[in-house]
Amino acid sequence: MNDISPDIDPALIDRFAAIVGEKYALRDQQDIAPYLMERRGLWHGRTALVLRPGSVDEVSRIMRLATETGTPVVPQSGNTGLVGAQVPDMSGREIVLSLSRLNRIREIDVLSNTVTVEAGVILQTLQEAADAADRLFPLSLAAQGSCQIGGNLSSNAGGTGVLAYGNARELCLGVEVVLPTGEVFDDLRKLKKDNTGYDLKNLFIGAEGTLGVITAAVLKLFPKPKGREVAFAGLSSPEAALSLFSLAMDRAGAALTAFELIGQRPYDFTLRHAPGVVRPLSGDWPWYVLMQISSGRSAEDARALIEEVLSAGLEQEIVGDAVIAASMAQGDAFWNFREVLPDAQKPEGASIKHDISVPVAAIPQFIERAAGAVQSVSPGAREVCFGHMGDGNLHYNISRPVGGDDEAFLGLYHAMNKAVHDVVRSFHGSISAEHGIGQLKRDELIATAPPMAIELMRRVKTAFDPAGIMNPGKVI
Amino acid sequence: MNDISPDIDPALIDRFAAIVGEKYALRDQQDIAPYLMERRGLWHGRTALVLRPGSVDEVSRIMRLATETGTPVVPQSGNTGLVGAQVPDMSGREIVLSLSRLNRIREIDVLSNTVTVEAGVILQTLQEAADAADRLFPLSLAAQGSCQIGGNLSSNAGGTGVLAYGNARELCLGVEVVLPTGEVFDDLRKLKKDNTGYDLKNLFIGAEGTLGVITAAVLKLFPKPKGREVAFAGLSSPEAALSLFSLAMDRAGAALTAFELIGQRPYDFTLRHAPGVVRPLSGDWPWYVLMQISSGRSAEDARALIEEVLSAGLEQEIVGDAVIAASMAQGDAFWNFREVLPDAQKPEGASIKHDISVPVAAIPQFIERAAGAVQSVSPGAREVCFGHMGDGNLHYNISRPVGGDDEAFLGLYHAMNKAVHDVVRSFHGSISAEHGIGQLKRDELIATAPPMAIELMRRVKTAFDPAGIMNPGKVI
Numbered sequence: 001m002n003d004i005s006p007d008i009d010p011a012l013i014d015r016f017a018a019i020v021g022e023k024y025a026l027r028d029q030q031d032i033a034p035y036l037m038e039r040r041g042l043w044h045g046r047t048a049l050v051l052r053p054g055s056v057d058e059v060s061r062i063m064r065l066a067t068e069t070g071t072p073v074v075p076q077s078g079n080t081g082l083v084g085a086q087v088p089d090m091s092g093r094e095i096v097l098s099l100s101r102l103n104r105i106r107e108i109d110v111l112s113n114t115v116t117v118e119a120g121v122i123l124q125t126l127q128e129a130a131d132a133a134d135r136l137f138p139l140s141l142a143a144q145g146s147c148q149i150g151g152n153l154s155s156n157a158g159g160t161g162v163l164a165y166g167n168a169r170e171l172c173l174g175v176e177v178v179l180p181t182g183e184v185f186d187d188l189r190k191l192k193k194d195n196t197g198y199d200l201k202n203l204f205i206g207a208e209g210t211l212g213v214i215t216a217a218v219l220k221l222f223p224k225p226k227g228r229e230v231a232f233a234g235l236s237s238p239e240a241a242l243s244l245f246s247l248a249m250d251r252a253g254a255a256l257t258a259f260e261l262i263g264q265r266p267y268d269f270t271l272r273h274a275p276g277v278v279r280p281l282s283g284d285w286p287w288y289v290l291m292q293i294s295s296g297r298s299a300e301d302a303r304a305l306i307e308e309v310l311s312a313g314l315e316q317e318i319v320g321d322a323v324i325a326a327s328m329a330q331g332d333a334f335w336n337f338r339e340v341l342p343d344a345q346k347p348e349g350a351s352i353k354h355d356i357s358v359p360v361a362a363i364p365q366f367i368e369r370a371a372g373a374v375q376s377v378s379p380g381a382r383e384v385c386f387g388h389m390g391d392g393n394l395h396y397n398i399s400r401p402v403g404g405d406d407e408a409f410l411g412l413y414h415a416m417n418k419a420v421h422d423v424v425r426s427f428h429g430s431i432s433a434e435h436g437i438g439q440l441k442r443d444e445l446i447a448t449a450p451p452m453a454i455e456l457m458r459r460v461k462t463a464f465d466p467a468g469i470m471n472p473g474k475v476i
Numbered sequence: 477m478n479d480i481s482p483d484i485d486p487a488l489i490d491r492f493a494a495i496v497g498e499k500y501a502l503r504d505q506q507d508i509a510p511y512l513m514e515r516r517g518l519w520h521g522r523t524a525l526v527l528r529p530g531s532v533d534e535v536s537r538i539m540r541l542a543t544e545t546g547t548p549v550v551p552q553s554g555n556t557g558l559v560g561a562q563v564p565d566m567s568g569r570e571i572v573l574s575l576s577r578l579n580r581i582r583e584i585d586v587l588s589n590t591v592t593v594e595a596g597v598i599l600q601t602l603q604e605a606a607d608a609a610d611r612l613f614p615l616s617l618a619a620q621g622s623c624q625i626g627g628n629l630s631s632n633a634g635g636t637g638v639l640a641y642g643n644a645r646e647l648c649l650g651v652e653v654v655l656p657t658g659e660v661f662d663d664l665r666k667l668k669k670d671n672t673g674y675d676l677k678n679l680f681i682g683a684e685g686t687l688g689v690i691t692a693a694v695l696k697l698f699p700k701p702k703g704r705e706v707a708f709a710g711l712s713s714p715e716a717a718l719s720l721f722s723l724a725m726d727r728a729g730a731a732l733t734a735f736e737l738i739g740q741r742p743y744d745f746t747l748r749h750a751p752g753v754v755r756p757l758s759g760d761w762p763w764y765v766l767m768q769i770s771s772g773r774s775a776e777d778a779r780a781l782i783e784e785v786l787s788a789g790l791e792q793e794i795v796g797d798a799v800i801a802a803s804m805a806q807g808d809a810f811w812n813f814r815e816v817l818p819d820a821q822k823p824e825g826a827s828i829k830h831d832i833s834v835p836v837a838a839i840p841q842f843i844e845r846a847a848g849a850v851q852s853v854s855p856g857a858r859e860v861c862f863g864h865m866g867d868g869n870l871h872y873n874i875s876r877p878v879g880g881d882d883e884a885f886l887g888l889y890h891a892m893n894k895a896v897h898d899v900v901r902s903f904h905g906s907i908s909a910e911h912g913i914g915q916l917k918r919d920e921l922i923a924t925a926p927p928m929a930i931e932l933m934r935r936v937k938t939a940f941d942p943a944g945i946m947n948p949g950k951v952i
Contacts, residue, residue: 111722111837112868156671167669170646185928190835192867193643194906195632195682196921197913197951198933202678206671223729246587253699253772254730296729297781305773359666361587391668392588430670437673445672452661457674459939464932475673 007092008048012069016051016095019061024052024101035076035096036087043084043439047074050096056176056184056215062097063213064182072469073097073180075209077119077148081155082355083438085208085474094472099150102215108133113221114173114190119150119214126219135221138165142339150214156206158434160338163390164257164294165222167434169205174218177204177211180465190218203460208436209471211464225257225294227302230331231310233322234285238364241289243318245360245390248291248309255305258292259390260338261363265399266386270337270344277337281321289389290338292331338386345384345399350406352416354396356424357433363389366427373419374398378412393433396420417444437475446476483568484524488545492527492571495537500528500577511552511572512563519560519915521550526572532652532660532691538573539689540658548945549573549656551685553595553624557631558831559914561684561950570948575626578691584609589697590649590666595626595690602695611697614641618815626690632682634910636814639866640733640770641698643910645681650694653680653687656941666694679936684912685947687940701733701770703778706807707786709798710761714840717765719794721836721866724767724785731781734768735866736814737839741875742862746813746820753813761796765865766814768807814862821860821875826882828892830872832900833909839865842903849895850874854888869909872896893920913951922952 017025026032027049035050037043053059066073072094076086088094103120110133117126123144130137139152141159151157153175157168165171174189187201204212235241241261248256264286270277281288293309295302306324313319325331345351358366367385374381380401387394398416400409421431425448437445446454457476464470493501502508503525511526513519529535542549548570552562564570579596586609593602599620606613615628617635627633629651633644641647650665663677680688711717717737724732740762746753757764769785771778782800789795801807821827834842843861850857856877863870874892876885897907901924913921922930933952940946 109835109837111718112835113725114835158669158671162669169675179928183928185932186926187929189904189906190868191833191904191906191909192836193634193638193833193864193869193909195634195908195910195912196906196917196925197682197929198687198936199645199675199678199682200929200932200936202675206673206675211674223726242587249589250699251773255772296731297727357667357669359585359588359590360668361585388669392666393669428665428667430665430667430672432671433667433669434671436671441672449672450662452655452659453663453673453676456661456676456940460674460676460936463935463939 013049015065016049016062020051020053020058026050038079038081038087043087045088046090046092047088047094047096048092050098052098052101054101059178059213059215060182060184063178063180066469067181067467070467070469071095072472074471075099075213077150078146080143080147081151081438082435083440085436085438089473100148105129110135112190114218115221116188116218117149118216119148121149123147123152130221134224136224137221139168139171149217153205153214153217154207154209155436160258162388163259164254169202171220172205172217173220175201175204175214176216178213178215180467180470188216188218208438208475210461210475211470223296225296227295227299229302229306230292230325230334231306231322232280232334233289233291234281234283234320235287235289236320238287238367240318241287241389242364244289244313247313251309252293252305255293255295257294260290261387261389262288262290263385265382266341266384269348270341273344273347274340277340278333280334280337281323283321285320290334341386345397348399350409351397351399352413354420355433355435356396356429356431357393358424358427358429360392362427363392366423370396370420370423373423377416377419439474442475489525491541492525492538496527496529496534502526514555514557514563519563521564522566522568523564523570523572524568526574528574528577530577535654535689535691536658536660539654539656542945543657543943546943546945547571548948550947551575551689553626554622556619556623557627557914558911559916561912561914565949576624581605586611588666590694591697592664592694593625594692595624597625599623599625599628606697610700612700613697615644615647625693629681629690629693630683630685631912636734638864639735640730645678647696648681648693649696651677651680651690652692654689654691656943656946664692664694684914684951686937686951687946699772701772703771703775705769705778705782705800706810707767707782707798707800708756708810709765710757710759710796711763711765712796714763714843716794717763717865718840720765720789723789727785728769728781731769731771733770736766737863737865738764738766739861741858742817742860745824746817749820749823750816753816754809756810756813757797757799759797766810817862821873824875826876826885828874828889830896831909831911832872832905832907833869834900834903834905836868838903839868842899846872846896846899849899853891853895915950918951
């Protein structure tokens with residue numbers, strides 16, 4: 001961080017700065033620092049300039065100048081991404097384009113059930129605005145207090161609401177995008193049906209800022225549930241969890257709004273390390289499920305439905321034990337238990353993480369085979385398995401063996417990734433279910449995806465960003 | 477049709493025929509005729525050759541030869557499309573590639589709730605196979621007895637199930653596509669979450685065969701509803717229908733599986749012209765709604781829910797009169813009434829049709845303003861307005877004035893289209909909500925869409941089909 005000499009012509013920096021005004025053109029490395037490192041500290045970068053435009057027109061002028069001068073641009077919103085997509089490289093040649101000042105909720109249309117929102121709006125702010133309009137915006141994830149809509153869309157964010165409502169892609173009806181040339185692609189429409197040509201919108205969603213800069217979007221709103229019940233269940237195996245999932249889908253259908261699987265190890269880590277958490281179940285079980293049922297009708301209805309599902313599960317001997325939260329507060333405590341899981345793994349030493357998905361029916365087999373693969377790479381390593389089972393998505397993290405050496409274990413990073421991802425690929429699964437590719441998985445994607453997929457992605461990239469100035473080195 | 481001299485080199489025809497075998501290479505114009513005209517007779521084309529491959533490998537070899545020889549190819553499945561996308565042009569240079577022999581259901585995975593299906597499977601066959609596996613495949617449209625999955629995906633089909641389950645795009649998890657070069661893009665995955673690069677799948681869906689040939693897909697299945705109730709309501713205005721829709725969404729949420737608006741005129745036409753239909757309501761109303769509620773729990777539950785919605789509607793004076801089908805048979809009769817609407821318009825003389833969408837909240841205003849636009853083009857013309865109100869999608873058809881001249885009225889085709897579509901555009905709506913672009917709306921799309929959208933679509937087309945042999949002259 002000592003070498004702060006600009007790798008961009010100072011005169012060019014002045015031209016960029018003039019677009020947004022000096023106040024919003026950060027050149028001081030102290031001001032810039034927060035934009036150069038994501039919160040886990042895995043990705044560092046350098047830049048001489050962070051621009052904070054206040055309008056779509058300013059974004060457009062920045063991109064026009066970037067194209068004219070061949071300056072690479074890294075778009076960034078809440079800077080909570082986990083794969084390094086939002087961080088500049090070490091060259092110093094890239095500038096950072098922060099969307100955080102584009103933070104207006106332009107319109108809430110309660111009759112059409114849509115909200116038109118700018119890229120820099122914080123997810124939780126949007127959730128609260130929807131709530132105030134008696135609607136639900138269902139995207140929900142751990143970083144919601146700081147992540148922003150632009151990043152949620154650019155990474156096609158998932159989270160805990162996907163089971164019933166879909167991921168960010170499925171919540172989006174229209175986008176406004178500034179292209180690398182500065183031209184604006186305005187597709188801010190509120191339509192549920194529109195078959196007028198190619199689906200351009202979904203190319204920009206999940207492209208991690210490599211095809212253009214999403215500046216605003218029209219998102220779907222939903223009726224607010226009138227009742228919500230949360231339960232914790234103890235089970236003997238992933239097979240039992242799969243049976244419970246089928247049972248819950250059969251009885252509750254779209255009212256099943258969360259189905260999270262938690263292995264015994266992350267459960268124990270959480271009890272051991274997370275301050276203030278309360279043990280959800282009195283007994284110990286090899287596996288746990290956090291289940292949520294929401295009713296559009298009434299609180300009583302949600303209660304009756306979750307009782308029906310759990311009673312049937314106990315009767316069919318799928319469920320070993322279960323407790324339904326007795327209050328909203330206890331329900332929130334159950335969710336808190338789930339949310340602190342990842343952090344509770346830290347005191348156990350170094351870990352190697354995976355964000356994978358397989359077909360839902362393959363989850364038990366995956367867990368069995370992956371454990372074998374893990375042990376073959378690092379005998380004694382501890383599988384910390386939890387995730388959104390209803391979506392086939394597991395956060396399959398591996399902690400080093402008890403008493404093992406952190407650095408030695410992290411030296412197995414690539415071998416462990418390969419072993420786990422090979423099992424994923426054997427089930428036609430995904431090596432990045434919800435976090436994206438960014439810098440972290442780019443090489444692996446290129447090396448292991450079907451060559452035809454990579455070839456088509458490259459053609460798309462070239463077609464949309466022929467000069468290669470749009471977040472280079474990310475995704476593809 | 478008299479000029480049947482081949483416009484393709486006979487030796488080349490032999491080479492194509494050798495790939496599929498003589499039996500499946502149709503050269504006789506009598507055999508070919510059904511492939512050259514869609515059922516309404518609006519689009520005619522010519523070809524010297526229809527190929528009916530029996531495997532993905534044969535499709536691949538056909539496309540490889542087509543690329544090698546610069547032969548344009550028109551993919552076709554059920555030939556029920558309404559915009560001419562599946563019909564060759566009049567040049568005689570194009571060959572037709574029929575997918576109908578690729579008609580295997582490769583796998584039903586009831587635990588993952590997916591089905592893997594080839595392009596030539598008839599929609600109704602798939603619905604029945606899902607039903608036999610105790611699952612629901614919710615795509616449903618008038619042509620379901622003959623349309624095929626390849627066409628459903630290539631046109632991103634809509635229909636009556638979109639409100640609760642989404643259109644074809646939202647039902648698709650993975651695709652297998654043969655590219656213009658013959659290379660196979662295999663993305664047949666069952667994943668609900670996969671953030672590994674650009675969303676290529678959704679480019680092929682809705683591309684009407686202009687980017688590649690969809691040969692198979694993984695589609696979502698759903699739990700089969702345990703109860704279904706259908707009601708017919710009479711209302712005073714589109715505003716009242718919008719209020720009823722909000723009420724029904726609020727009370728029933730995802731259980732509201734259809735909300736169809738029907739104007740008095742198509743209602744009367746149907747009573748007058750459709751053989752065997754039964755009057756759903758005793759009185760006459762300016763507007764009608766066909767509403768369906770499905771319950772994953774029980775028949776009683778669906779009944780209680782629809783009664784609750786209609787009682788509240790009557791109490792709030794939104795609904796004038798309503799009847800709930802007393803039996804499955806009466807429910808089917810209500811649906812039949814809805815399905816024969818389009819045909820019941822024919823005896824009233826020439827008509828000019830529109831397939832539009834606007835934001836749901838804008839439906840009442842659209843209906844008012846569009847009526848003014850119609851009358852300004854053809855005083856006395858009769859608006860025949862019905863459609864999937866819950867999706868913001870209306871089939872806004874115009875019958876000629878009573879006693880008017882058919883040909884003179886059809887002479888107003890472009891003026892009428894422009895007048896209605898100008899109103900659609902003023903609401904940021906879509907001029908093709910579910911039928912697509914094909915040949916029918918290509919010129920209008922290019923002339924009226926934002927130039928940036930057209931430019932991006934052209935770049936995609938060039939990137940995927942640089943030789944321009946893939947269903948040329950369609951969409952873009």
